[in-house]
Structures are given as C-alpha cells and as structure tokens.
Amino acid sequence: MDFRDDVKLDPSQVEDAGGYSGGGGGGGFPGGMIIGGGGIVSLIALVLVFVLNNMGGGAEPAQRRPPSNLSDQCQTGKDADQSERCRVVGVVNSIQDYWKQEISGYRPSKTVLYSGRLRTSCGTASSAVGPFYCPGDQRVYLDLSFFEQLHSQLGAKGGPFAQAYVIAHEYGHHVQDLLGALGSGASSVPIELQADCYAGVWAHNAVKTGFYDKPFTAPEISEALDAAAAVGDDRIQQRTTGRIDPESFTHGSSEQRVNAFQRGYENGRPDDCGLAELR
Template sequence: MTFKENARLDRSQVGGGGSGGRRGGGGIAVGGGVGGLLLVILYMLIQGLGGGGGGIGGAQGPWNFSTSNVVDDQEDATGDFSHCQTGADANEHADCRVIGTVNSVQQYWNSAADGYQPAKTIMFSGAVQTGCGAANSQVGPFYCPLDQQVYIDVSFFQQLEQMGADGGPLAQMYVVAHEYGHHVQNQLGLLNRAQQDPQGPESGAVRVELQADCFAGVWVAHADGTRTGDESDAMLERVTEDQISSALSAAEAVGDDRIQEQMQGRVTPENWTHGSSEQRKHWFMTGYESGDPNACDTFAADDLG
C-alpha cells in the first residue's frame, strides 16, 4: 500500500535499539516471523522463549477487553527514527514503513474495538531482550504477550523475499498487521489456545495464526480510512489488486507446507504450527473481502481452507 506523502508518522508507538521490554520468562513468543515453523519453535525452546506458563491474559468475550495485564509504557530504546516524519518517508524506508503501519493498524483497532490497549513495536538489530526472554533475528518478527509488545528486525523483509514473497510494501505491512493480530487475540483471551493445542493441520496453534492473518486482511480493508492523531486526511491510498497480490505472496511464502518443502524436502502436516500457504491466503482474503473481524472465527470453522 502507498502512504500519502504528507501523512504524519507517530514515532511514539515504536522503540528501537534492542533493549525494549522487561526481563522475564515463562511465556511464549508468538508469531515467529509469521513463518515460524519447527525451526523457530525449536530455537525459542532452546533460548527460553518457549515453554509453558501463564501470562497470556484474556477477556470474557469478543471485544470485551481486559486491562489486567497491560504493562506501563516503556521508555523508547536507543533507535533513531528521526528520518521517519511523513508518509513519503514510509514509502521510501522499511523502518518508516513499519512505523506508519503500526500507526494505521492501531488506529483501526482502536476504532473497531472498545477498550483496545495499544502495543509498542520494538525494532531491533541482531538481538533483543523481551518480557518472554532473549531473542535474536533468527526468530523473525514476533509478539510477546508478557510485555505486550511486537518485535521486528527489518532485515527479515529481505529474508521474506528469499522465501518467495515479492518484496512489495504490502508484503512487509502484512507481517506487521499479523503480529498486531496476535495482540488483539491476547486482549480477547484467545492467544493461549496456541499453547493448549500446539501442532497439526487443525490445531489451536494453526487456528490462532490463521485468525491473525484474517485480522491483517480486515485491517487492509479499512486502512485507507485510518488517520494519525487529529488529521482529517487518511494516511493511505486505496489498496490496489496488485498490492493485494503482494500480500498474498508473503502469506504463501510463509505457509508451513512451503517452508517444510524448502527445508526438508517433504511436507509433514502433523507438525504444522501456522497453516498451509493456501490456508493463510484464504484467511487473509476472508478478512479483506469481509472487512469484518467477526468473519475471522477460525476456531468455529470446520474447514480451514
């Protein structure tokens, strides 16, 4: 998607430098670069990000958000995003594009869900300490429910191209929107279903990831109406079909079957944690075409696509 050149970016919603979040453990980082798969899950277990434990708070029902485990805002880390001022900067620089996407995604959810609590994104390089433990760039983008922050090393976008995505802006923005989908799930009390049923083609983990894809599609449907602060003009131009194809290229690239085929030469659905390429594309389009978060109930779906 294309930002309007004069749109203002709100840098207060991001931090950087690799020191964001609180120290701690016992939670599980969710999202795993949107591609996740066994390599990432195993890495998180080794590094202490994975495992059992609580920390995934919840609400009583749809859009009835709980604030019981919302942490106070952290101070910005040492990242310098002074070059990220306008939509023109977001169109040119990947880190500025992340900022603009965070602004738009959170403005949408704030308007769509009473009681939405914002989440900061930490952009890091190399390694980062989080409320879920230590992580490095090999994990890819992820959401930590214990500190309720999204973590992104923008170098992942280059890896995403190597995995088969076309490298377009919406392919990158889809990644950010997906991780914020996990934040919404956390506030709805749905995120813990990934831990209760962690693997398999119809597992809770897969349903959690596909719902986050669907929430990303819902945001895309409404993105051209989002604004920063009290601005009267929208942040983004209307999405095009080519841009939708770009997002789908990312969803396809991070399907469990696609990554398994590339990494091990065979597909083993019993080990899926995120869903197949077709499933991920299907649920993104379900969200986009409906524009309705209520259409994203992957937990009630008999057929995941």
C-alpha cells in the same frame, strides 16, 4: 502503498533498539524463548536453518548498530514513503488506529526494531524465529533483515505490502491477546490463521484510518497473498526437509494462510475471523 504526504506519524509507537549486524547469528531457538502457549506467537515459528547457515561461517565480527532516532526521522507520511523504518511507523500507526476504533479499551502495542539478538519478556529474541508478538510485554518484535529473508530465502516476491502484511499479522496476535483468544486453549493453527484474517481485515479498512491516499491496489494485495503462501508450513517444510508432514503443521498450509487473509480482506469484519471457521 503510498501514504498521505501530510499525515502526521506517531513514532512513539515504534522503538528502534539498535543491535548487532554481521556475524551475530547462531543456530537453534534462542535460549529461554517459548513458541506458543504463554510465549511468543510468530508469523513463522521455525528456525530457518538455511538462512542461519548463510549468516554464519566466515562472517565478519558482529558490529553494534546504534538505535535510530525515529522521532526526528519519522514525522509525516512523506517520510514513510522514503524510509523503511518510517514506513514501519506508518503501518503500525494505521493498524493501531483501526483496532482502536474496533475494540473498546484498546491498549496500544509498541513495535521494537532490533538487529541480531535482544532480550525480551519471552526470552532472548533473534532473527532465527522471525517477527513475533510477546504476550509477556505485549510488544511486537521485528528484525528488519527478515524482509530480505522472506524474499531471498523463502521465495516471496517481497515489497512494501508484504512487509505490511507481516506487521498486521503480528498485531493480529495483539488483538487476540486483548480479546482472550491467546489464552483460550485453541491450537496454534487456527490462532495463526485468525491473525492472518485480522491482517486482511485491516487491509480492507486501512484507507479509512487516513494514513493512505487510496485503497490498496490488486498488485499490492498480491504481495501479501504471495507472502502468506511463502510462510505456509507446507512450503517451508518442503524447502527445509524435502517432505511435507501435515500432522506437524503449526501455522497452516500456504492455501489456508492465503484463504484466511482473503477472508478478512474481502469481508472487512473481525467477526468473520472466528477461530471455529478457520480450523
């Protein structure tokens, strides 16, 4: 997943809010935050109890992490290949460049990087809910520690393209917000699967945005498929409760999520990601 060395990045699309590291974790959903409906839509709207247990206990007191100056650090594709935060900038730039070409009047959405907890228009965010999109302020929120949790706690292989899939999924929710799908009354599973499909559509077309040297390779796409499977409701329920209850699914099974991403990636057309086809 190599960026073109000379491509110019637009770091204004990503804000580093800083935050707290160390013993700042806590159990339960963040206060005031709503999952679905008029609140957040997330890659994985579930409290990761086993993750939070590992974060708590005898942890050191939380320490403030100052914001990073992305404007100075993230200027070209070469920077994106060398820094995780700059890679996020490059991925966000490519995703929004693609959707700007597809949607008339597309309004950019800023990604906010944070650690620990952060107040948003959808309530107080924490790493307990994973990456999410907030329709209230039309922003994507991302605690970078989730990528380590995706690998170490959810069993995904991880990797740069797994990260890109996560970000592209959340921008899929922004597209839904702009097109009215979030207010359509559709249930959460097809909404989440459509966001996965939109992520695949971007992956199919990403090289056309000019940010990458070449199309993504099969091993890179495999990272996304593996991540999609890892955040399936069935896999998470099995890990957290030891049983699977399809009636309580909110995001779709591992198979559904993989199939949705593949549908978008293979066809490369947003129109093939209809809610009716993804139920």
